[in-house]
Amino acid sequence: MHESLTIGDLAARSGVAPSALRYYERLGLIRAGRTTGNQRRYERSELRRVSFIRIAQQVGVSLEEIREALDSLPESRTPSKGDWAQLSARWRSRLDEKIGLLTRLRDDLTGCIGCGCLSLQRCSLYNPADALAAEGAGPRILLRAPAPVPARTES
Amino acid sequence: MHESLTIGDLAARSGVAPSALRYYERLGLIRAGRTTGNQRRYERSELRRVSFIRIAQQVGVSLEEIREALDSLPESRTPSKGDWAQLSARWRSRLDEKIGLLTRLRDDLTGCIGCGCLSLQRCSLYNPADALAAEGAGPRILLRAPAPVPARTES
C-alpha cells in the first residue's frame, strides 16, 4: 500500500504544508528519498519527526534548536523507541521548565499588577528588565531564566 | 528630579531598547510628550505600560493583541489600580489557559512519544495538526490561546 509517502501524503497526515516540509528538509530536519522522476518519497518514520517538530514548536523552540535535538537521533538506522524516549525525556524537562516559568509569571502578575499596588520596582517580573538593560541586540524573546537579580532601583 | 523620563531613562528602567520604544509608540502601545526641542518625555505611568507589554510578550501575545488590551485603559486619565486589575485578571486567565495547554502538551508528549508506541494518529497533540492543515500563512508561533477568535492567526 504505502511503503513510502508522497509529500502530499505527509502533508495531509502531519498537517504541515508541503512547502513547509520542503523547507524543513532544506534545514536538515527531515529527509526524503527520491523516485526516478525526482519526486520525494518519505519513510513513515519521518512522520514521527514532523510530529516532533510541531510539538517542539508549540513549546516555543526554534527550528535550529529542534534540528540539534533531532541530530541526536541515529542517522544510519531508523530511530528506535529508546532513541525517541530519550529525546522526549529531555523535552519533558524543558516543558516542566516552561510550565514553571509561566506559573511564576502568573502568580507574579497577580501579585504585582493584579493587586493594584503596582510596585513594579520590586516585582520579579519587572526587575529582570533592569538586568536586561545592558543586553545586546536582537529580539529578546521570552523564557528567560528566573534571574536572581538583586534588583536595585532608584528612590 | 524626574517628573518625566527621557527615552534613555525609560529604556534603562524597562530593559527595552529606545528603538523598540519608538516602535511601540508608532504602534500606539505607549505615548510620549515632547520637549520644545522635540525630544520624547514619558510619564512614569508609561513604565507600567512597558512592563505590561513585556510580560504579555513573554506569554506569547502579539503586539497587536496587546495594543487591543491596552486600549481598554482610559485614555484621558492615568489608569487607576482598578483599571490595571481588570486587565490583569483577563491576562491571568490567559496564563491559566497557556499553562493548561503546556501541561497537556507535556503529558501527551510523554504518553505519545515517550512511551515508544508513537501512535501519533490518536495523539491529541498530533491530531490538531490535521485540523490545522488548511491553515493560512505566516509564522505560526507558539502559545496562542485556544481562543474562539474568528481570526486565523492561530496555532
Place this chain on the structure above:
DNA sequence: CTGCAAGTTAAAGCGCACTTCAGATCAAGG
C-alpha cells in the same frame, strides 16, 4: 496513450518585531 492533478526548483515575498543607518538637532556640564 493521454490528460491533469500533484510534484519539482529557485527565487522572491511576507508578517512580525525590531535594529541599524545616515544625517541632523538637542541638552547640559565644563
Place this chain on the structure above:
DNA sequence: CCTTGATCTGAAGTGCGCTTTAACTTGCAG
C-alpha cells in the same frame, strides 16, 4: 560658549518561518 553624548526622523535591513510564483516535469486513472 562649546563640545559631547543623547535624541530625532525616515528608510532600509534582519532573522525567522514559512508561502507564493513561475515555469516545468511526473505519475497514475481512464
